[in-house]
Amino acid sequence: MCGIFGYCGRRKAAPILVEGLRHLEYRGYDSFGIAVANDGITVQKKQGKISLGGADLSGIKGTMGIGHTRWATHGVPNDQNAHPHLDCPGKIAVVHNGIIENYAALKRELQDRGHTFCSETDTEVIPHLLEEAFQGDLAAAVEKVIPRLEGSYALLVVAAGCPEMVAARKRSPLVLGVGDRAFLAASDVTPILEHTERVVYLEDGDVASVSTKGIVIRQGEANVERPVQRIDWSLAEVKKGGFPHYMQKEIYEQPEVFSATIRTLRDEETPRMLEGIQGVTLVACGTSYHAALLCRYLIEEHCGIPARVELASEFKYYTLPGGDLVVGVSQSGETADTLAAIEKARMHNHPTLAITNVLGSTITRLADHTLYMRAGPEISVAATKSFIAELAVFFHLVDRLSGGKLEPALGSGHLAIGEALLQDLSPAVELCMGARSMFFVGRGPFYPLALEGALKMKEISYIHAEGYAAGEIKHGPFALLSPETPVVALCPPGPAFPAMFSNIKEMKARGTPMVVIGAGGNQELEEVSDVFIPLPGGGLVSHILASTTLLQLLAYHTAVALGRDVDQPRNLAKSVTVE
Amino acid sequence: MQAVILAAGEGRRLRPLTRSRPKALIPVGNRPVVDYVIDALLACGIREIIVVVGYRKEQVIRHLNTLDEQVEVVVQEKQLGTAHALLQAKDLVKGRFLVLPGDNFINSASIARIRDVKNAVLVKEHPYPSNFGVVVTKRGFVTRIVEKPALAPSFTISTGIFSLEPDFFSFIRENDLTDAVGAFIESGKKLRAVPADDWQDAVYPWDLLQMNQKLIPSAPPEKAGEVSGTSVIQGQVRIGKGSRVGPATCIFGPVVIGPGCEIGPHACIMPFSSIGARVRIEPFTVVENTILMDDCEVGSHSRIKDTVIGEGVHLEDHVSTVITAPLMEIQGEQIKGRFGAILGEKVRAGPFTTFEGAIVGNSVRIGGGSRIRSTTAYEDGGLVV
Numbered sequence A: 001m002c003g004i005f006g007y008c009g010r011r012k013a014a015p016i017l018v019e020g021l022r023h024l025e026y027r028g029y030d031s032f033g034i035a036v037a038n039d040g041i042t043v044q045k046k047q048g049k050i051s052l053g054g055a056d057l058s059g060i061k062g063t064m065g066i067g068h069t070r071w072a073t074h075g076v077p078n079d080q081n082a083h084p085h086l087d088c089p090g091k092i093a094v095v096h097n098g099i100i101e102n103y104a105a106l107k108r109e110l111q112d113r114g115h116t117f118c119s120e121t122d123t124e125v126i127p128h129l130l131e132e133a134f135q136g137d138l139a140a141a142v143e144k145v146i147p148r149l150e151g152s153y154a155l156l157v158v159a160a161g162c163p164e165m166v167a168a169r170k171r172s173p174l175v176l177g178v179g180d181r182a183f184l185a186a187s188d189v190t191p192i193l194e195h196t197e198r199v200v201y202l203e204d205g206d207v208a209s210v211s212t213k214g215i216v217i218r219q220g221e222a223n224v225e226r227p228v229q230r231i232d233w234s235l236a237e238v239k240k241g242g243f244p245h246y247m248q249k250e251i252y253e254q255p256e257v258f259s260a261t262i263r264t265l266r267d268e269e270t271p272r273m274l275e276g277i278q279g280v281t282l283v284a285c286g287t288s289y290h291a292a293l294l295c296r297y298l299i300e301e302h303c304g305i306p307a308r309v310e311l312a313s314e315f316k317y318y319t320l321p322g323g324d325l326v327v328g329v330s331q332s333g334e335t336a337d338t339l340a341a342i343e344k345a346r347m348h349n350h351p352t353l354a355i356t357n358v359l360g361s362t363i364t365r366l367a368d369h370t371l372y373m374r375a376g377p378e379i380s381v382a383a384t385k386s387f388i389a390e391l392a393v394f395f396h397l398v399d400r401l402s403g404g405k406l407e408p409a410l411g412s413g414h415l416a417i418g419e420a421l422l423q424d425l426s427p428a429v430e431l432c433m434g435a436r437s438m439f440f441v442g443r444g445p446f447y448p449l450a451l452e453g454a455l456k457m458k459e460i461s462y463i464h465a466e467g468y469a470a471g472e473i474k475h476g477p478f479a480l481l482s483p484e485t486p487v488v489a490l491c492p493p494g495p496a497f498p499a500m501f502s503n504i505k506e507m508k509a510r511g512t513p514m515v516v517i518g519a520g521g522n523q524e525l526e527e528v529s530d531v532f533i534p535l536p537g538g539g540l541v542s543h544i545l546a547s548t549t550l551l552q553l554l555a556y557h558t559a560v561a562l563g564r565d566v567d568q569p570r571n572l573a574k575s576v577t578v579e
Numbered sequence B: 001m002q003a004v005i006l007a008a009g010e011g012r013r014l015r016p017l018t019r020s021r022p023k024a025l026i027p028v029g030n031r032p033v034v035d036y037v038i039d040a041l042l043a044c045g046i047r048e049i050i051v052v053v054g055y056r057k058e059q060v061i062r063h064l065n066t067l068d069e070q071v072e073v074v075v076q077e078k079q080l081g082t083a084h085a086l087l088q089a090k091d092l093v094k095g096r097f098l099v100l101p102g103d104n105f106i107n108s109a110s111i112a113r114i115r116d117v118k119n120a121v122l123v124k125e126h127p128y129p130s131n132f133g134v135v136v137t138k139r140g141f142v143t144r145i146v147e148k149p150a151l152a153p154s155f156t157i158s159t160g161i162f163s164l165e166p167d168f169f170s171f172i173r174e175n176d177l178t179d180a181v182g183a184f185i186e187s188g189k190k191l192r193a194v195p196a197d198d199w200q201d202a203v204y205p206w207d208l209l210q211m212n213q214k215l216i217p218s219a220p221p222e223k224a225g226e227v228s229g230t231s232v233i234q235g236q237v238r239i240g241k242g243s244r245v246g247p248a249t250c251i252f253g254p255v256v257i258g259p260g261c262e263i264g265p266h267a268c269i270m271p272f273s274s275i276g277a278r279v280r281i282e283p284f285t286v287v288e289n290t291i292l293m294d295d296c297e298v299g300s301h302s303r304i305k306d307t308v309i310g311e312g313v314h315l316e317d318h319v320s321t322v323i324t325a326p327l328m329e330i331q332g333e334q335i336k337g338r339f340g341a342i343l344g345e346k347v348r349a350g351p352f353t354t355f356e357g358a359i360v361g362n363s364v365r366i367g368g369g370s371r372i373r374s375t376t377a378y379e380d381g382g383l384v385v
Helices: A013-027 A103-112 A125-133 A138-148 A246-252 A254-267 A286-303 A336-347 A362-366 A385-401 A413-421 A426-433 A446-461 A497-509 A523-528 A540-561 B033-043 B057-065 B082-087 B108-115 B166-171 B177-186 B207-218
Strands: A003-008 A031-037 A041-047 A064-070 A092-100 A151-159 A165-170 A175-178 A183-186 A198-201 A206-211 A214-219 A222-224 A228-230 A280-284 A307-311 A325-330 A352-356 A369-372 A437-442 A464-469 A487-491 A514-519 A531-535 B002-007 B048-053 B072-075 B097-101 B120-125 B133-138 B141-147 B156-164 B192-195 B232-234 B237-239 B250-252 B255-257 B273-275 B286-292 B303-309 B320-322 B327-330 B333-336 B341-343 B354-356 B358-360 B371-373
Touching: A003 A013, A003 A092, A003 A151, A003 A165, A003 A206, A013 A031, A013 A064, A013 A183, A031 A092, A031 A151, A041 A092, A064 A092, A064 A151, A092 A125, A103 A125, A125 A138, A125 A151, A138 A151, A138 A165, A138 A206, A138 A214, A183 A206, A246 A254, A246 A540, A246 B057, A254 A385, A254 A413, A280 A286, A280 A336, A286 A307, A286 A325, A286 A385, A286 A446, A325 A336, A325 A362, A336 A352, A336 A362, A352 A362, A352 A385, A369 A385, A385 A413, A385 A540, A413 A540, A426 A446, A426 A514, A426 A531, A426 A540, A437 A446, A446 A464, A446 A487, A446 A540, A487 A497, A487 A540, A497 A514, A497 A523, A514 A523, A514 A540, A531 A540, B002 B033, B002 B082, B033 B048, B033 B097, B033 B108, B033 B207, B048 B057, B057 B072, B082 B177, B097 B108, B108 B120, B108 B156, B108 B192, B120 B133, B141 B177, B141 B192, B156 B177, B166 B177, B207 B273, B207 B286, B207 B303, B250 B255, B354 B358, B358 B371
Parallel strands: A280 A307, A280 A325, A325 A352, A352 A369, A437 A464, A437 A487, A487 A514, A514 A531, B002 B048, B002 B097, B048 B072, B120 B192, B232 B250, B237 B255, B255 B273, B273 B286, B286 B303, B303 B320, B303 B341, B320 B354, B341 B358, B354 B371
Antiparallel strands: A003 A064, A003 A183, A031 A041, A031 A064, A092 A151, A151 A165, A165 A206, A175 A183, A175 A198, A198 A228, A206 A214, A214 A222, B097 B156, B120 B156, B133 B141, B133 B156, B327 B333
16 A cells, blocks of 8 residues: 655656655645655655645756555554655655564664654655665665664665665565656656556665666566566556446446456467366455455355465464465455465465466466466456456366367357346335445355455445345344345355345345346235346346446446545555555 | 547447447557547647547547547547537637537648638538538638538538637527537638548448448558469558468458458458458458448358448358448438348357348348348347347
8 A cells, every 4th residue: 555656857856746646646645745856855745646736846946756545554644644755854754564563663763863753654664764875876765774774674765966766675566667767766667658558566675776878676685577478458547538437437347357357368378287287275355355265155056175364464374274275366466465364375385376457466476377367457445357357367277177168158248248237226225325234135146246245335435334145134134224224135046046135035025225236027925025126138147247247337336426436445555555 | 739539429320330439439440540640630740639539538538548649538528519529628729710510521731721721611512412511602601501401502611610719709609519610700801611621420330331431542562471382462562560461362352351361261351351450360251341340250151242340240150241221210311222231249140141232230140141231230249040
């Protein structure tokens, strides 16, 4: 979380920095700030979002600078705690993404030596340490300081009168952009795309010195070479292009995303590691966890092997079963907990497979093999198209492991999504938007979808929503049902239909307003629901994809109707890169 | 110079084809009509393009985002009329500008004729003027404009393409553009009538076939797919990426085939066929003068001629279409068409179904052996046994 961005070139740095930070805003938007190096260091920082304006850039001279957009971990979001942070004389500026775990000890030690601190952040120890180590060579100073830092960091440093910007990383993402006459550094590629499509991914422990002459990367004592990679995302993909919100844009991209992911995976060879596996453990967080949970039903039914699904943040407290393939799922490929889980699996000699959306991200370098989703850049904090892309990867995996059992359904999956996009959900939105609390219920593979629907609803509309397995509702939550708590029930045709149908009738009997998603043509079902949303025809795969899309749209339209900030919900950030 | 493309209207007379997209997005020669309009503007060096969207706006915006050229999007929340749509772009218009319907074909030579003329309209002679705004001219200037008259005063019609000054906005009182143009002329302003070089509208669904015939040849030939060595390909043929053409298949251009299709073996694709993406055409089937949209499947031994088929339609074996000239009722008016079939999206037809000049609604399911004739209306979601 937090986004950092640096520029070193020939143009005026300040406006470029602010524009770049705008692209990173989804990583955090509590405050932002920039520091531009000229004869001295000029700093501008501000609480709140960049898009709200407030930055006065006029008169900031200098062609090299660093910027930061913050998701608060240490210290409340205010102007003082905003990055960049400076050393005592104000000659060295630092932006930092990550957490310095031993900052308290370092801070006490520095204060004893007479350094004055202006903020409550962990980051501020870094400029003061640099102040002591700096003797004209900034890169050398950084190399001297980083062994003292425990925790995770991606750092950018500039110093007054110094022609270089120094970048360093450990367990936090950092990418360098190689432009025509400019070099850039950022937490991810989105702000770089505007300048160049050639990037260099830094490895843990790298210290890069970036100047207008070029980039020198050192690891310990030695100079190292890192390959220049080409990014195939286009700038248009990271723009809203006429949609009012990124989230809506991304929901409408889903048919394309699904078929693109299926198509590219189909052309790839099945990785060797999938042959003869005895069991699978899927590790993920948040939305990816729900996709994994859903996949479990399909793996066990079609492939005849046991599948375990674990929250990445809890995985480290479990013991690993022998021989399992461990699959880590992370859209950004930088989710700290998922990375730690993959690392743990590697340490125990398990084969590891990564599923991610970002080429060259950290998870791809940790895992033995990577399957890519083709979702393109996802900017909205609430994950939508990446969920669909994860499902596509999972469906593909199940198809390969089961010898082609899902194949016929995969080719037409995008049609089901397209059909769901045409639904008018306004009656359902009206029913939900007045609620303070609501439930999402489903059975079988639709239980994880109920969880996902509830997650989408709470994260962007701020309505308290809970996802439940329909059978569990009677074991407690039933007490909460009332005419004020709408229930969204997923009731597609299938083996769970009869049980689900009677659950719906039971809930209805308590006066609960029911929004039911099911196949059209069943009069009894339509009569028992207050709002009925029909699913398109087709089998399980189509129903899963269409239900997902409907739940996303329901959350989206409810949030819009309530006037919420859909793309940047309060307190959240896109990729959770701290534990 | 700026151009405002009006792409907000549904195009109701093209139903059932407009269920998931407005008329401007209906593919002809495998590209939405609005793409040809944008191309023509770009060819004339007009890069500042504003598109007014409304009906199914998300689909239009999504499509516009996939184009190379960035366009500005304005939303018309309620589709009240063409002048109301134009009014939505008022704040973006800076100087003299063009207005174009996004759902008619226009070529760049026509736009070049009007680009540098102050206050002008592109006009065209048409054998059935009553469907359009009919224009009366005198010495090259418009003296009168009447929208869809029962009795047309001339055979000259307005193409809906205008070159205007920002002061035109003050004449918009009603929701229709023709009324505003009428008020503009009555106030004593001059509006020059410039004859268009090439322009075409599709008023009724079967008109799409003529437009298709005109536009397929504009698709540059390409063979990106996998073509069997024993197939015969003649004339101008474009085959998309990842498509497979099986053995002994004949393709006689002009034909366009989208990406990811599977054609044949032993299929016959005759001239003026547009085949969308991921379409499957099984052995011994003939397709001619037809628009087949994305994700369709046509069974073996079928004969599909003079037909427009929406997305995701599934026709089983031995299905045929027979060209007839039925009298249709469309949006309350009686009109004679000439075509085989117009099928809405996701129609499913069983084996040995025969279509005789029929328009079939979206998602209609047809049992095997049915004879589908023009005399019955086949509403959306219906069932025919």
